[in-house]
Amino acid sequence: MSDIEYVRAADASSAVALVAEQPDAAFLAGGTTELDLALKDRVVHPSRLVDIGRLPLRGVTRTGEHLRIAALTTMEELAADETVAARLPLVREALLAGASTQLRNMATIGGNLLQRTRCRYFRDPDVGACNKRTPGSGCAAVEAVARMHAILGAGPSCIALHASDLCVPLVALDAVVVLRDADGGRRVPLTEFYLTPGDRPDRENVLRHGELVTHVEVPLLPAGTRSGYLKVRDRSSYEFALTSAAAAIQVDDGTIAAARLGLGGVGTVPWRAYEAERVLVGAPANERTFRAAAEAAIRHPFTVPGTEFKVELAKRTIVRILRTVTT
Structure with missing residues (x-):
């Protein structure tokens, strides 16, 4: 095992500089993903971990x-x-479904956004065929046993799944990621932050080396909007989603307004x-509309045996969450 230099950052500027100056350096926050990948699975090999845990980047303001x-x-x-709890129930429900209490007390919001896939082939260094590594x-998953893998945004080069629960409602809400680097900062919509594999599965997001996620900005839902998060999984706790859906719906006189x-x-x-959103808006809030939305959402999936x-489970998940938030 290679040595890893550990450095505790005094402020955000020094943290950015310490990571930027070494190509294999990385930030360390709650550590729930980085320690797994670097110390347990040994599929990433940072030369330096810059601990940002004591920086004044904590709290929620309105x-x-x-x-x-x-x-x-x-x-x-x-x-x-x-x-x-009052204005974003879908976010709260996703957080509570996303991890055990112990992990929720350690894992950070920034780290959750940047968590890596749970694909077993990516996390096993003895598997040679992994375009992401x-x-x-x-891609071993395309040819071998695959179950906890993606069917949307996938292709022959990679079917690794993004496993975050929290990011599902955040993309639905048009959240924005605030970034900082040595040259200043920028804001990136979460819907534009992640990259589908294409022919470069190793590139997962638009972060530049040395950029630090400092905040996430989330619009509150308008009054009268009902929302929720549904997670379908093999067991009731501490398990990743087979399928999940986050919905926020406004209904006026039986018609879906937003x-x-x-x-x-x-x-x-x-x-x-x-x-699916385009199918829903302006349509009656009924089972026929919900099923049409589900069909629109899961169009042209890329599947492999397993x-x-x-495909059908995702459609049923969509119908159920839409029914839940409109009744």
Whole structure:
């Protein structure tokens, strides 16, 4: 095992500089993903870990109709926030479904956004064929046993799943990621933050080396909107989604006036179901509309033996969450 230099950053500027100056350096926050990948699975090999855990990047503030969530806020802290509970039930439900209490007290919001796939082949260094680890080597999951894998945004080069629960409602809500580097900062919509594999599965997002996630900005849902998160999994706790859906719906006199829908457990990235939203808006809030939306959302899936079941399961998940938030 290679040595890893550990450095505790004094402030955000020094943290950015310490990572930027070494190509294999990485930030360390709650550590729930980085320690797994570097110390347990040994599939990433950082030369330096820059601990940002003591930086003043914690807390949730409300400005008008937006929440500004600092990146080091833990999942448990965000789930306990009164505004989140009252105005963003889909976010709270996703947080509570996403991990055990122990992990929620350690895992940070920024880290959750940047978690790596749970694909067994990516996390096993003895598997040679993984384009995400070694570009050009192939994709073992396409040829071997696949079940916890993606059917949307996938292709022959990679079917690795983005496993975050939290990101599903966040993409539905048009959340924005705030970034900082040595040259200043920028804001990136979460729907544009992640990259589907294409022919470069090793590139997962638009982050530049040395950029630090400092905040996530989330619009609050308008008054009268009903929302929720549904996670379908093999067991009731501490399990990743087979399929999931986050929905926020406004209904006026039986007609859907506004709709937001995010999908999890099916995409190589947190999936915004724009086609389904277009079907929903202006249509009656009934089973026929919900099924039409589900069909629109899961159009042209890429399946392999072992993932075909997700097509119908995802559609049923969508119908159920839409029924739940409109009745």
